[in-house]
Amino acid sequence: MKAVVTMGSGGMEQLVYKDVPIPELQANEVLVRVLAAGVNNTEINTRLGWYSAKVSESTNNMADNVDQQALADGGWNAATPFPLIQGTDCCGEVLKTAENHDQHLVGKRVLIRPCIRVNGFDSLDNIWMASDFDGAFAQYVKVRATEVFPIDSTWQNDELASIPCAYGTAENMLHRAQVIQGERVLIMGASGGVGSAAVQLAKRRGAHIIAVASLKNHAQLKKMGADSVFDREANLVKELGESSIDVVIDNVAGDKFGRALQILKRGGRLVTSGAIAGPIVSLDLRQLYLKDIGLIGTTAWDEPVFPNLIRYIENNEIKPLVARTYALENIVEAQTEFLKKQxxxxFVLLPS
Known part of the structure; x- marks a missing residue:
């Protein structure tokens, strides 16, 4: 089969489109023909080694100044098993199973849950497709049968492939923060993959949405359901007032991260699962403890998250946001455009 293999840490030269063997199934696994695979920040971060404790800059800065030295702790669970087929988002069709009792899955169009709770949902231990084992930037991928979810939808393959990572991350954040109807939710980086997913998913819960994004994206965010939108450089404390927000959804971080504590009400929640503007932040701990604020980190997806997304899609309660599709072999072009953030x-890749 054809696949994009990431040979090691570094720049775009590490992405090699080549022939590799079709995966051989082990017990409890299924083989999926990849119909479409989404592009995410996490694939770029993993290739760059951005998750290493040695890194303190933003993804974009690191991509512009790639250090060719491999970072041993640069993956989600320390070392990334290079060479690796990346690709966290997958819409596909189940071709065969390792065991007869999974035969009901054969021929079904499915979405793959990329976050696997390896020791069950009572433990937060997790591994990720495309970070810990081969993913969907290929014609075929294998995965545990428990992680494929048949879906009955009129959406196109590329639309379905736009959902798993971004929407799963956003739904997990909202689930952990226990966002409910009527709450005021501030979403930082609202035009990004996770941010725009959070706008739709929080609106679905009946929340009042305040989005932060560059000016060119304001109209689209309002169309998606944001009640108000502010520019990234706005003084949010002045615009919104102190202690005015119930929940902050922040995957941006960087030097403005600490200001969210001023905006949050007593007992408010700040939930994060990323740091695209930089992972090292400054905050006033007095704001955190004197206001009884909950600071919530999220990576491992909780059990209801992915079934929720399947239901939302099948009931047309959310809408896909596909900007552009690329042939799988054009991944370098796709990731180059992705990093421009325009x-x-x-972005979704389509295997030949």
Whole structure:
């Protein structure tokens, strides 16, 4: 089969489109023909080694100044098993199973849950497709049968492939923060993949949405359901007032991260699962403890998250946001455009 293999840490030269063997199934696994695979920040971060404790800069800065030295702790669970087929988002069709009792899955169009709770949902231990084992930037991928979810939808393959990572991350954040109807939710980086997903998913819960994004994306965010939108450089404490927000959804971080504590009400929640503007932040701990604020980190997806997304799609309660599709072999072009951050919605790769 054809696949994009990431040979090691570094720049775009590490992405090699080549022939590799079709995966051989082990017990409890299924083989999926990849119909479409979304592009995410996490694939770029993993290739760059951005998750290493040695890194303190933003993804974009690191991509512009790639250090060719491999970072041993640069993956989600320390060392990344290079060479690796990346690709966290997958819409596909189940071709065969390792065991007869999974035969009901054969021929079904499915979405793959990329976050696997390896020791069950009572433990936060997790591994990720495309970070810990081979993913969907290929014609075929294998995965545990428990992680494929048949879906009955009129959406196109590329639209379905835009959902898993971004929407799963956003739904997990909202689930952990226990966002409910009527709450005021501030979403930082609202035009990004996770941010735009959070706008739709929080609106679905009946929250009042305040979005932060560059000016060119304001109209689209309002169309998606944001009640108000502010520019990234706005003084949010002045615009919104102190202690005015119930929940902050922040995957941006960087030097403005600490200001969210001023905006949050007593007992408010700040939930994060990323740091695209930089992972090292400054905050006033007095704001955190004197206001009884909950600071919530999220990576491992909780059990209801992915079934929720399947239901939302099948009931047309959310809408896909696909900016552009590329042939799988054109991944370098796709990731180059992705890093420019000039798009709204997801880039999706289509295998030949």
């Amino acid at each position: 798009h709204f919605g997801k």
